[in-house]
Amino acid sequence: MEKIVVIGAVAAGPKTACHAKRLMPEADILLIDQDDLISYGGCGIPYYIGGEVGDETALRSTSFHAVRDEVFFEEAKGLRVKIKTKVHSINRKDKTILIEDMPTGKQEEIPYDKLVIATGSQPNMIPIKGLSSEGVFTIGSLHSAMGVQKWLSRDNVNNVVIVGGGAIGIEMAEGIEDMWGLDTTIVEYMPQLLPTIIDWQFAEMLKQHLEENNVKVFTGEAVTAIEADDSGLVKSIVTDKRKLDADLVIMAAGVRPRDQLAREAGLHVAPKGGIVVNNRMQTSDPNIYAAGDCVESLNLVSGKKMFAPLGSLANRQGRVVGDNLAGIPSTFNGITGSFIMKAFETCVGSTGLSYQAAIAEGFEAEQVITIQSDRAHFLPNQANMPLIMVVDKTNRRVLGVQGFGPMGDGVLARINAAAGLLAKNAVVEDFSNLELAYAPPFSTAVDALNATANVADNLLRGRFRQDSMKTFIEWLKDPSSNPDWIALDTRSKSDSQQFRETYGDRWLNLPYPEMRARYQELPKDKELIIVCGAGTRSYEVQVFLDSVGYTNTKVLGGGLMVLRRLGLVDLPG
């Protein structure tokens, strides 16, 4: 009877153990965890803090309302389970592990035929003073989440500071602001929220929306210390720019693989962290597998290794480990980095590489941004859904797609559509012709994702020349920054009025339908930055002006509606 030992019982561990047991009913499978709470949906913690999930047991229950505790895994799943059990070391030569029953301190050697390491991740702790003050929490486990909730219930909590503007930090901020109505602040070290995951435009839209919902956001700001009062209770956070009152601090500065056990056992571990596995999730020791947050993953878009801690990946990897334990040669080939999150009334999603990440990885990348209706524009419930597409200009490969939209599954529908294609090395044409399902209540006849690919096509074929949005924003703030520029507003006279009043002769209006009749009124000695609502009319005008000899033009991609969403111009709608 094969002995399989699985270390770690949150996501990848239980998935591996249960799937393997179904494939090998005879196997003796032991599941070990140092905690007493196991198999919980860690991603649900912000919704537990935010009150949408009434009880922590809901986070560790099946869809048919059975609590997934050690008894459940033993009785229903046929596993053996040891909770509150620490694994001290792996003896690969003898194929044993040394464990300790934490309540009694009793140590024991356990033999294995196959071992699975699913030790997960642990929160990053930035090296500052005051981390041990009372009221400073991480959310690395369900216990710490329960600690946060208990602390929030104290009478005298008024100011919450969250260190870290990643997904967990933002979700926690929403939960705390929404449910508890406390003064909530996010401090992020990098210059934007969700750094590397999304590009600055959507990060800025997200920041706007958080601020509209009373969450303060400080980006590009380093936390330098945590201060406590005489009794050791946290009282403030010091950054390189300010001091913030804080009677609850949540450290959400990312996580790192919990790979020490593997490293000490001499398994191959990446220098930056993460157990190295092959596409069958096997470590450098063929008798030892690893899955979940503790492993290093291959990014299928960049071709490079990365760290991708996510419960959904852990589950998919766990199934692959289970298959391989049973002799089925399933593979987990890598990830594309699909991401989505809710933030109050909006959501933001991404798959593949952001423009920023693509450039950092050495790609000759280009980025297009569009802002289009998420469903037929003649329906009253339509909303704008900006999308970003990142493409490799050397080979037309699509490197990434991002979306920002109203809360709902509209952005998800575009991110999911892109995810599978990115894993198949899809090029722009694959997205132009991608057959997204269409009916007016769900999309436009040319879906926003198809249309974004068409804009990328226009760009890559050289018939669309766009201006850098950052440069245009600088010019808007100070038109003297580029004296040769004139904005050519192709919207209606009334739509353009506000800008004409502000910018005078630096802002021309020639409405789109009149362009062919009146283009000769335009100056030839200036560079024209063509603007409209969403960029579509501007592109058409650029193409037309090219054909009549006005070739010194650029288009503001995404148009003024993107600027409005960035909070930079005051536009209706």
Next chain:
Amino acid sequence: MEKIVVIGAVAAGPKTACHAKRLMPEADILLIDQDDLISYGGCGIPYYIGGEVGDETALRSTSFHAVRDEVFFEEAKGLRVKIKTKVHSINRKDKTILIEDMPTGKQEEIPYDKLVIATGSQPNMIPIKGLSSEGVFTIGSLHSAMGVQKWLSRDNVNNVVIVGGGAIGIEMAEGIEDMWGLDTTIVEYMPQLLPTIIDWQFAEMLKQHLEENNVKVFTGEAVTAIEADDSGLVKSIVTDKRKLDADLVIMAAGVRPRDQLAREAGLHVAPKGGIVVNNRMQTSDPNIYAAGDCVESLNLVSGKKMFAPLGSLANRQGRVVGDNLAGIPSTFNGITGSFIMKAFETCVGSTGLSYQAAIAEGFEAEQVITIQSDRAHFLPNQANMPLIMVVDKTNRRVLGVQGFGPMGDGVLARINAAAGLLAKNAVVEDFSNLELAYAPPFSTAVDALNATANVADNLLRGRFRQDSMKTFIEWLKDPSSNPDWIALDTRSKSDSQQFRETYGDRWLNLPYPEMRARYQELPKDKELIIVCGAGTRSYEVQVFLDSVGYTNTKVLGGGLMVLRRLGLVDLPG
């Protein structure tokens, strides 16, 4: 200067003409239509009838509220446009077409260098008496839609009969019932709604939902005549089973390609209809292209030609024609058949082949059905979202995916994710590992689509044996139909009580968590049909029972929750 003539100005035609004009600003492009209303969103007609779209001009306006009439295309787009103009014939030898200005009857020969046929589709008319009665409409054009709306506004309209249970028929039924509160009936000749597009389970769920919303549905019923009163006004519809009062009849029995002009010009047209084009949308005459509802398409899943009239495809094809006119060798390689529609509070979607269609095409197909949460089951707004996956058991290829869910974009997110993969010949593994974006407000850690692929994997590997749902339903109605069967209910004692009372010793209850301890109580001489809520526990029990020698079992795939959605069992939730 190249002369391009485009015949047809609804969807593919304007798209082709405008895109070509942008690529070839010097070209002389003439757009011709026999109607005076052009470039409208025909798919929006049900929402215009249903009052969500207040004005027909909204259906032919841009997102920036310009009406797309002939003046717009001339002034803003630089095309020449002839409306109310009929094309009588194509003279391929001389490269001319013969047109007639319909108001004056004046005929004219127009030369072309390249011709584009985008003549669309026309409603099927079933050969019965009374079709010309007043009050009988098709919805083949915006004019006929306006006719329906005008008719609906009459005082004495009470009973509406819609002939045809396809997407347009159902959408019209919703619009009429919702907005006008009239007695509304759908009559469909085939045994189910949306025949060939979705399988019977979802068709039945859809029928249930329509009936809950006061739309009567008669399937498997042939309309044999339309009766009118003495003044010629429609008064009833006769079917092979009944007579229905009707003072408005909408014929929505599908459409067929409007390909007569092409056929008469000697172009290759498919025997069943549809202009034959290559993947650059070129007809058998290299100077003539065709796009939109009038062409035959290649189904990328079945490898066979089919007819796929949809505005979204017309637009994608139009762009490809425009590219090719300008010498860019873009291709439109075929379709997967992505489909989605709203019906009151639900939506149903599909891509690829239904089980029924796959079998008809000769595939050795299998079907799995699952019913899972569309988002984390611990969140209060989660809902069940049944999915169907159709696979080829000879090569593990996924042939199709269908979804049925609450109205919103959750089903869209799964259909869109599948669509691109189907076009790339994806197998079950591609769907198991498909990296759908995950956060609790959007999905489950193992997304419903991943999980459905996992069930298909279990089936194809022979470790999951399912019962035919139709056979089980027969047995439920009459347990004597299979005396060897006993249902093994793995839910809790209380959940199973109602069935135990009904079925007595034909319905055993042994709750899932107790299975390993008590399996020896089960009879060995009967075939056990294992049931639970969604099928998940049943699968685990089947695997376990196999391991202990109880191998004569089958699982009710999708579980009792699917039966409840079919209106067949009275279950809570």
